[in-house]
Amino acid sequence: MIRPATLADINAIFDMAIDQTAMYSDLTADREKIRRGITQAISAAKHFCWVSEQDGQITGTLVGLSSDNLWADRQNCIVALWVSRAASSGVWLMKEFLKWVDSRRIIRVAGIVPDTDEISLRSLRLAELLGFRKHGGVYLLYN
Numbered sequence: 180m181i182r183p184a185t186l187a188d189i190n191a192i193f194d195m196a197i198d199q200t201a202m203y204s205d206l207t208a209d210r211e212k213i214r215r216g217i218t219q220a221i222s223a224a225k226h227f228c229w230v231s232e233q234d235g236q237i238t239g240t241l242v243g244l245s246s247d248n249l250w251a252d253r254q255n256c257i258v259a260l261w262v263s264r265a266a267s268s269g270v271w272l273m274k275e276f277l278k279w280v281d282s283r284r285i286i287r288v289a290g291i292v293p294d295t296d297e298i299s300l301r302s303l304r305l306a307e308l309l310g311f312r313k314h315g316g317v318y319l320l321y322n
Contacts (some may be wrong), residue, residue, distance in 0.1 A: 181239075
């Protein structure tokens with residue numbers, strides 16, 4: 180089951196975010212900043228934060244953070260965290276994210292920035308199948 184994240188999910192999402200930072204040996208995670216960012220993503224309508232849940236456990240999350248577009252009177256949205264620890268939950272989270280982006284005409288472009296080799300090629304292929312297009316090293320979805 181996937182659903183919008185609630186404040187009760189902060190710790191589970193935080194743990195997934197910390198796990199993701201472990202792949203960057205030269206990165207010192209700012210734990211308080213991560214916790215504040217997750218709280219804001221859950222609380223503010225301009226951001227997207229959903230989770231997948233199985234047997235009462237959070238098994239995945241997708242966090243999309245929106246910000247003003249530098250050149251246009253619209254916004255950009257970057258996928259900041261996309262984790263799936265259960266079969267197909269990442270697919271359903273991404274599909275819900277795409278519906279959310281499509282319903283918000285204020286968002287001009289959504290992006291995935293795979294800045295490590297640790298990102299699954301299957302995930303990037305899925306993003307392409309769902310409408311993202313590769314431009315250089317990033318995957319963009321124009322709205």
